[in-house]
Structure formats: structure tokens, C-alpha cells
Amino acid sequence: MSTIRGILETVLYADDLDAAERFYTGVLGLQRLGEGSALMRTFRVAREQVLLVFDPSVSEAAGRDVPSHGSRGDGHVALLVEAGALDDWRRRLEDAGCGVEQDVTWETLRGRSIYTRDPAGNSVELTEADIWAPRV
Amino acid sequence: MSTIRGILETVLYADDLDAAERFYTGVLGLQRLGEGSALMRTFRVAREQVLLVFDPSVSEAAGRDVPSHGSRGDGHVALLVEAGALDDWRRRLEDAGCGVEQDVTWETLRGRSIYTRDPAGNSVELTEADIWAPRV
Numbered sequence: 722m723s724t725i726r727g728i729l730e731t732v733l734y735a736d737d738l739d740a741a742e743r744f745y746t747g748v749l750g751l752q753r754l755g756e757g758s759a760l761m762r763t764f765r766v767a768r769e770q771v772l773l774v775f776d777p778s779v780s781e782a783a784g785r786d787v788p789s790h791g792s793r794g795d796g797h798v799a800l801l802v803e804a805g806a807l808d809d810w811r812r813r814l815e816d817a818g819c820g821v822e823q824d825v826t827w828e829t830l831r832g833r834s835i836y837t838r839d840p841a842g843n844s845v846e847l848t849e850a851d852i853w854a855p856r857v
Numbered sequence: 858m859s860t861i862r863g864i865l866e867t868v869l870y871a872d873d874l875d876a877a878e879r880f881y882t883g884v885l886g887l888q889r890l891g892e893g894s895a896l897m898r899t900f901r902v903a904r905e906q907v908l909l910v911f912d913p914s915v916s917e918a919a920g921r922d923v924p925s926h927g928s929r930g931d932g933h934v935a936l937l938v939e940a941g942a943l944d945d946w947r948r949r950l951e952d953a954g955c956g957v958e959q960d961v962t963w964e965t966l967r968g969r970s971i972y973t974r975d976p977a978g979n980s981v982e983l984t985e986a987d988i989w990a991p992r993v
Contacts, residue, residue: 723942723949725885727903729984730935731867734928749861754989767863769937769987770906777930788958788972790980792870792928794913799866801905806859813859822924836924844926848865851905853890 727769733796734777735841738762741774744839748817749800772798799834799846810847811835827852863905869932870913871977874898877910880975884953885936908934935970935982946983947971963988 735741742762745751751764751772760779764772781791802810811821814837822844823836832850839845871877878898881887887900887908896915900908917927938946947957950973958980959972968986975981 723939723945725887725902725936725938725983727937728864728867728906728908728934729937729987729989730933730982731864732933750858751861763989765989766861770864771989772864773933775933780933781930787961788933788974788980790931790933792930792932794917794928794930795926796928796932797866797868797909797911797916797924797926798864800861801863801865802861803859809859825923838924844924846866847861851865853865853899853901853907 729769730771730773731766731798732773732775732790733798733839733841733843734780734792735774735839735843736776736778737840738774738776740840744819745772745774748814748819749845766800795838795842795844797844797846799848801851802847802849804849807833807835807847807849865905866907866909867902867934868909868911868926869934869975869977869979870916870928871910871975871979872912872914873976874910874912876976880955881908881910884950884955885981902936931974931978931980933980933982935984937987938983938985940985943969943971943983943985 745764754763761775766772777791819837821835826833832852834846834848836846881900890899897911913927955973957971962969968988970982970984972982
């Protein structure tokens with residue numbers, strides 16, 4: 722039986738796509754794909770992994786050429802950084818004026834996470850390992 | 858400079874987590890991690906990729922041990938399936954009573970996608986290739 726083999730598109734929503742782009746490219750260093758539009762911005766994260774940020778007032782409209790969707794409220798995403806890089810990332814976020822809302826060392830999971838917010842208020846977690854993997 | 862190397866956690870929201878679990882495990886065949894709770898369900902999709910489904914009424918509460926978040930409205934995710942498997946997936950969704958809302962062969966991107974909805978109304982796309990990769 723065929724299986725799901727990965728997540729290609731992870732989605733967040735933001736009313737101000739230009740501000741979102743400044744955060745995801747300028748602060749987090751992701752690569753924007755294409756020119757962007759009033760609908761969305763696309764960012765390459767890894768092979769077969771993109772982050773899409775939509776303006777919900779546009780993406781929720783009926784009659785688009787693909788199914789409509791759109792959420793309000795703070796979403797969440799967790800991004801993987803290189804092992805040992807979280808202290809650098811913490812400084813980088815602070816230098817960019819992005820507060821670190823929380824810095825957690827997991828007891829039940831493995832590893833450590835720091836949390837910031839994108840300009841739309843989405844909770845963005847940076848972590849250096851698959852904290853969901855079984856502990857060995 | 859350290860780079861983001863992947864998306865570990867992709868998030869959707871659902872008021873009925875049991876219904877979400879039946880869809881993501883029973884229809885899509887994902888593996889649930891842990892027991893789940895009133896807050897969330899966790900599903901393993903691939904190495905270093907999990908799908909988290911939260912009840913927004915719980916995850917948005919203040920005073921949790923991690924930053925709060927929670928969205929209302931239909932989200933979106935795109936999942937990768939094996940090449941050539943979309944017809945099988947279409948049958949599998951239909952057999953499970955999940956309608957295929959749209960079946961798109963991309964002209965500007967590469968590949969084909971089918972779209973269904975999870976029980977909460979989130980738009981779930983299945984596609985067999987990285988439709989965002991440059992065309993060669």
C-alpha cells in the first residue's frame with residue numbers, strides 16, 4: 722500500500738506578506754521562490770520542503786483555481802537548525818529585534834528549543850534535533 | 858552562518874482530535890506518536906518530519922509550558938506520495954468517503970495534485986513530486 726513519504730508544503734498565514742518575507746528571508750535566511758503575489762510567498766527550506774505564507778483574506782476567497790483555505794490566529798511551526806547552533810540563533814534573533822519568547826530544554830523529549838514570533842504572531846520554534854524521535 | 862535545514866513540525870488545527878486521528882491514521886496511514894491528549898495528536902510522516910494537530914481551544918490558552926498558539930479556519934498542507942500513486946490514492950480517499958475536491962495537473966509547476974479535506978475542513982493536498990522545484 723502506498724504511503725505518505727513527506728510534507729512538501731507547510732503553511733502559515735500573515736496579513737502582511739512583505740513583513741513575513743522580511744522575517745523569513747532576512748532573519749531566518751530562507752530563500753524566496755518566485756516573485757510572490759498578493760496571495761502568498763513561497764520559501765525553500767530544504768529538498769522537498771517549502772514554507773508557504775498566505776494572506777488569508779485572499780486564500781480564503783471562493784472561486785480560486787485550487788481549493789480555498791485560510792486561518793486566523795497564531796499558527797506554529799518548528800524548524801530544524803544545525804546541532805549546537807541555538808546560541809548563535811538566539812543572538813541572531815535578538816540582534817534582529819525578535820524576542821526569544823522561551824528557551825526550553827526538553828526533559829521528556831530530546832534536545833532544546835527556542836521560540837520566537839514572526840511579524841504576524843505565529844509561534845516559530847527553532848530546535849536542533851528531532852525531539853519526537855524515540856530516546857535511545 | 859547557520860542555516861535552517863528543515864521543517865520538523867507542521868501544524869494543523871481541529872476541534873475534534875479523535876476524528877482527525879481517524880483520518881490521518883486510518884485514511885492516510887500515518888503513525889500516531891504517543892497517546893495523544895486533549896491538546897494534540899502527533900503523527901510521524903518521515904524522518905525529522907511530524908504533523909501536529911492541535912485543538913485550538915486548548916493550545917491558545919495562556920500559561921501553558923510552551924508559547925501559546927491556535928488558529929480558526931481551514932488550513933492547508935501538501936503531502937508527498939510515491940510517483941505514480943495518485944490514482945490509487947484517489948480510490949483510497951473515495952473508498953473512505955473522503956471526496957476528492959480537485960485533481961490538478963500543473964502546467965507551470967511539475968506534476969499533479971489531488972485535494973481532499975480532513976474532518977476539520979483543512980485542505981489536504983497529495984502530490985507526487987516537488988512541484989516547486991525548478992523545471993529541467
